[in-house]
Amino acid sequence: MESTAAAAMALAPVLLVTNDDGIDAPGLRFLVEQLVAARRYRVLVCAPDSDKSGVSHCITWQRALFCKRVDISGATAFGVSGTPADCTSLGISGKLFDGWFLIWWVLSGINIGSNCGYHVIYSGTVAGAREAFLYGIPAIAMSYDWVKGQSSVNDLKVFAEVCMPLINTILTEIKNGTYPQGSFLNVDVPTDAAHHKGYKITKQGKYMAARISWEQTVYKKPAVERYQTANIDVDGEKDSELVTPAENDLLFKAAIVARSSDEVEEEEDMDRKSLVDGYITVTPLGALSHTDPEAIPYFKACVTPG
Structure with missing residues (x-):
């Protein structure tokens, strides 16, 4: 019976987990715990060995990275002296983990603190997911709207539990070949995670706390x-x-x-507004910066010889 279970896990979809709060952060540990408990995934972890919050998509060129095995039950894990983007790149490279794994999906989080609006630019959590997207691998950045004095570490465990249906559903889409390749997802869970209003597809706004x-x-x-x-x-x-x-x-x-x-945008379909209203926001993101269409004629006139 054990050999059958082991064979099944060997064929299970492989997920890579990273974050920017560091490999010891409770959000990552609760997420991995839920993934392992589901018995549907083979879980690999490649995450920074210390807090790398706010490093955006920084990558390490000029020095070698130190990688150390970390004991996380049910997973194969390494702490790395690099950034979230480094960790994703290294994790999917096929160079770090024993054997060769086809990474189905990358999950980055659970981050302590929301990542909505302009915060997406600064976020190492979002960069961990974006790096996978650049290599054609589906990815989700996952963040919790932590409020000091109100939130507790247990809320991160609730986050992991309430997001498992979304994770399982998307995996089915990936298996069926129906998951769209043109974006990755940025998921934020409201402060009262246990009483959220459901999932809501949103747009990135201009919020900046x-x-x-x-x-x-x-x-x-x-x-x-x-x-x-x-x-x-x-x-x-x-x-x-x-x-x-x-x-x-x-x-x-x-x-x-x-x-x-009062500087939060008012549009109902924007990420921060929906998060504050109690929804789990699911925001599809791309890697390209989009130019304001109204600015193009102006700059054409500026740079076109008289």
């Missing part, structure tokens, strides 16, 4: 600090990556400046 400002600071000796994502503290430790500056160097640290809540 905060701007980055800069504050001059002083050098502090590197110290061991608690592992944390961009939004919550999580048990564990990591080494600071501060480098000792020269005597006359100026030091500046990024600061997040919140924007007022």
